[in-house]
Amino acid sequence: MGKKYWLIKSEPDVFGFDDLENCENQTEHWDGIRNCQARNFMRDEMQQGDVAIFYHSNAGPEVGAVGLATVASEKAYPDPTQFDPKSNYHDAKSTKENPRWLMVDFKWAKAFKRLVTLKEMKGSPELTEMLVVQRGQRLSIQPVEKAHFKAVCKMGGLAVKDLKEFGI
Numbered sequence: 001m002g003k004k005y006w007l008i009k010s011e012p013d014v015f016g017f018d019d020l021e022n023c024e025n026q027t028e029h030w031d032g033i034r035n036c037q038a039r040n041f042m043r044d045e046m047q048q049g050d051v052a053i054f055y056h057s058n059a060g061p062e063v064g065a066v067g068l069a070t071v072a073s074e075k076a077y078p079d080p081t082q083f084d085p086k087s088n089y090h091d092a093k094s095t096k097e098n099p100r101w102l103m104v105d106f107k108w109a110k111a112f113k114r115l116v117t118l119k120e121m122k123g124s125p126e127l128t129e130m131l132v133v134q135r136g137q138r139l140s141i142q143p144v145e146k147a148h149f150k151a152v153c154k155m156g157g158l159a160v161k162d163l164k165e166f167g168i
Helices: 017-022 036-045 118-123 146-155 160-166
Strands: 005-010 027-029 051-056 064-071 105-117 141-144
Touching: 005 064, 005 146, 017 027, 017 051, 017 064, 017 105, 036 141, 051 105, 051 146, 064 118, 064 146, 105 118, 105 146, 118 146, 141 146, 146 160
Parallel strands: 005 051
Antiparallel strands: 005 141, 027 105, 051 064, 064 105
């Protein structure tokens, strides 16, 4: 199976792209996912080396794509926040023997030269089928077609040579 492309959303005031860059080894786990479809993407489809567009959500006029990250873990693994009663992501129905929620690790890869706003993406004829621009698409983890991925990277100021390391 070849490399896959993703879009991962995070609120920058909670955990932004700069936060990922500043983590040890520029790598951090992606916890708190509580949507079955997003969990299934991590569990069933994400592979180490896949590339994701890092997208800042709920950031006022700064909503949009800011850079790239790669999947750093070999496979999805249990999200420990589900077992912690003090966590906002606690799930009383989840057990260590049968965890309901998983996470993967992401590694900071490359910053865009400029923010690609949601408005720009919605206005781009080549992105009309991209999930993030579709009405009602609120998943925090979404698959992205390679052509859409390339288009957003180009809009963000990355040249073709910048993308070769990601298999594009």
